[in-house]
Amino acid sequence: MHRSLLSFLMAPEGGGTLTLTVSKQEGEEILEGSLTDAAGRVYPIEDGIPRLLPTELLEAQRSEIAARDSQVGDYDRMAFLNLFGKIEIPLTLKLLGPRPDDRLLEGGCGTGRMSQTLARGVKEMVAIDFSFESLRVNRKKLLAAGVTNVHLVQADLCHLPFAPGAFTRAVSCQVLEHVPGEEARRGAVSELSRVLRPSATLVLSAYKHSLFTRMFGEKEGAHDGGIPFFRFTMRELKDLLGTCFRVERITGILVYLYITQCKKH
Ligand SMILES: C[S@@+](CC[C@H](N)C(=O)[O-])C[C@H]1O[C@@H](n2cnc3c(N)ncnc32)[C@H](O)[C@@H]1O
Incomplete structure (x- = not known):
């Protein structure tokens, strides 16, 4: 630090x-x-x-932290993430439009699949996650790559430990769908808004309840180890983000994911 x-x-x-x-x-x-x-x-x-981390976390969040910590070696080996990342990461960057003087928040950075790419375009980045083991893996990778403008912080997206308006831009990829329950998800969106400056851009992606998952999957449930998930319809995601942001673009280009570009009100 x-x-x-x-x-x-x-x-x-x-x-x-x-x-x-x-x-x-x-x-x-x-x-x-x-x-x-x-x-x-x-x-x-x-x-x-x-x-x-705040002392009070939801039970489902505690089980996710334990699962993410223990599965930390598996995440980077997920072939579909590496494959989809070839479209997802450039699109995320395009929608984010980072500037050299930005202070960027990465909400839920995990083991750093995107962290280095995001950090390269900005002055300073803060990458948070509630899984400490994921942050440690991310830290090793950043050190190995010689990336020195990233602060890593263990934090909960629903209780961000930052001053209001501390960030000029934020990104959060594939995290909101794991925040359990409507109230906590609203809390996370409200926190992202609180720590951003007025008119700042947020790019956020989340699971899509697609035709495929309607036929073969569940709308809501838990992955291995008790990681909660919720798949959004486009309306649900727009309404949720619309509580604090103007949703400027929403794309479902990837079968399992919506990627949104939002501006703080
Ligand atoms: C599917 S991974 C995505 C990681 C990274 N953004 C990426 O795209 O590869 C979800 C990450 O969000 C983190 N996460 C989930 N809920 C969180 C919360 N409430 N606060 C902080 N991190 C959270 C998990 O620990 C995990 O590392």
Whole structure:
């Protein structure tokens, strides 16, 4: 973690500033230490990653964290993701339109399938995920690639530990469908909006309830290990994002996914 992150970091519960204690630092990077909020809650920094999860998470989220942590080696081997990524990643970038002075939020970065590509086009990026093991894999890849403008933070999309308007752009790919329940999904959309500047762009993708899944799949359920999912109709996704954003484009070019381009109201 770089010290500059503190200028827009906030406590995940109750907001407010955080006090940094450093126990191990290498150059500019704080590797071990802690962040303490005004109520005395202590959030550790481990392997250079601040761990800012709120104490109260939904049960389905806890089981997803455990599943993502234990399946961390499998994610990058999913052949269909690598295949679809050839269309999905360039399209995401095109809709996002990153600029060199942007501070970009990647919400739910996982093991970093997109992180390096996204980081290359901007000044600074913050990549969050609630799976610590995924963040550690992502960190190793970023270090190996020499990418130095990314802050990794363990956080929940529904309780983002950042100041209002901290970001000029945001992206969140294949995450919202895993947030369990309508209320939590609304919370996630509202948090993405809160941390963006007015008129900022969000590109978000989520599972599509396609003709195929209508015939052969489920609208809602759980993947292996208890990872919850919800497949959206176009109307459902538009209505949900429309609570905080103007949906400018929505494309169903990939059979299983909608990709949306939204502007904060
Ligand atoms: C299907 S993966 C997508 C990862 C990456 N965006 C990509 O496209 O490869 C979903 C990721 O979202 C994370 N995630 C799900 N719900 C989350 C939440 N509420 N807060 C933070 N991360 C979450 C999971 O841990 C997982 O890494």
